[in-house]
Amino acid sequence: MSDQVLLTTTVGSFGKPDYLQKARNANARGKLGESELTELERKATEEWIRRQERLDLDILVDGEMYRGDMVAYFAERLDGFRLGGLVRSYGNRYYHKPIIASKVARPKPMTVDWFRFSQSLTDRPVKGMLTGPYTMLDWSYNEAYKTRRDAALALAEVVRQEAEDLEAAGAKYIQIDEPAIHARPEEIEIAIEAMGVVTQNLKAKTVSHICYGDFAAIYPKVLELPVDQLDLAMANYGYRWLELFDKDPFTKELAIGIVDVHTHETETVAVAAEGIRKGLRYVSKERLLPHPDCGLKTRSVDESEEKCRVVVEATKLVRKELARQATPA
């Protein structure tokens, strides 16, 4: 894989199989025990690792079979949080929005066992997956800290501990997602400062996923976010963010979203490949990583798989073109 260009990856979550969804519902109603649920989560995780290998993705994820919401999962495991009642995010989708009720602390690692388990199943690298401190703050109600900066920096400390534990467990890639980073563009300094706390001691490659918001409002300032790779939704936006790179060149590795994740239908391989070609105008093939726009947890297993298949097929098509161009006629 090391010689390969246009490494393919995904953003983190996949659709959960029906048996797991049913088990989670049963668990929520108190009709299925934790250990039985965990067994099914492990089964689904292994299925997704095998599926990713079969699809020939290069950098894998554990698929987050054991997570519901990307903030609530951590909030449930950190001291200082309590979960509030249901709040709607869009359409008919609801989540338990966390409340920062007192000072936060991490009693023990939250994702490391899952990382170890999934990495043990494959020779391909599996990313450690965390939610960034600014997003944890922005997607929670803050009752405990006087300022948003205070809360973000306190959260950064617990995310740092988790990231360093993932690295110690062997993670070569650590992704710290900040999809809320453009929620308040005037606060981007806070997000940058908090991410600096998280990544300051890491040797692993660091990635941050950003999606669904006004990326233009934080560009080029976001290039100061202390991570190696930015992972951006692009297909959903018709690749318009790329035009920003004309004026201020993109300086990091770019994981580029080439299929929309909020539709049941998937773009054709030809359309997705065109997305990669657009990205190549701005970022070299060694530093461009095709992937779906966002996590696939809102899609079914089949839809998730189809979207990944299109990403890989499109990438292989463009790799062939690049190889032909590199070989003199």
Place this chain on the structure above:
Amino acid sequence: MKTTVIGAYPKISDEHQDLRRALHRHDRGELDADGLSAVLDESTRWAIGELNWAGIDVINDGQIRWDDLLAPFARAWNGCDRGPLERFYDNNTYFRQPVITGPITTDGKTLVRDFEFARREARGDLKAAVCGPLTFATLVSEDSHYRSLEDRTLAVADAIAAEIRGLGAAGATLIDVEEPALVAHPEHFAIARAAMERLATAGVPLALQTYFFPADPLLDALAAFPIAQVGIDVRSRETHVLEKLTGLRQTVVLGIVDARNTRVETERELVGLIEAALKRIPAEYLWLAPTTGLEYLPHDIAVEKLKALVSAVHAIGGVKA
């Protein structure tokens, strides 16, 4: 002083999840459109009942049928489709961005049936609501028809004015125009004002509701808007607006209960804000409200917030409608 609410009320609670289940069944083809509509009506009845029970003087219908602020209009109007999902300002709440495909037209009856239903269910005063033209126009993802933001905003304003006429004919006597874009983009205030002038031609009293962002840079300009009420959020961000309310000629709807944070305000805190406002404006020109729609909160907290609002106003001697 009167109490009121703005925007959407929680559509479900931990105990009352009929609508959530009905929408899932509708998605799976197990419930037809009429069946879903009946559940939407029932949920609207529930929300209205809760707002009445909380003792809010001037309620709305809770916008139970609205997926987001723009959805009813983007769905109903000609020349407009619903496009990609996008975050709604600085919330972890998403909406579908409108896509403009041609000239926007409407029969002006988009909200009439829902208003008439709510009118039958509500005890006491009921107001209607529409999306602000600048908010709609600035949140469009693509526009293949209008040439500028101003053209688009004014075209949206004409369509909204038609909706306001329809609501007025159905008996609405006060209509919220939810316009967060005005305070998010104060630089467009001249366009927003031209749009409001078109809405005012419908002849129904309007309440311009701004929220999420401080109104400080716009206070002087707002005084000249052709509106009966202006809503101002004093909780979401740092603001000195309470010290500058004197210049406004309209009734001020002051958002004093933070609809985006679960910490329930103390009576003392709220009374302090009301007293600060009363130093600048007479009580008959002051209404009190949550900062924005209570749907940003879990239902149990939304109920607590309503109670806090009503008890603070009663503590200071507000009159019930």
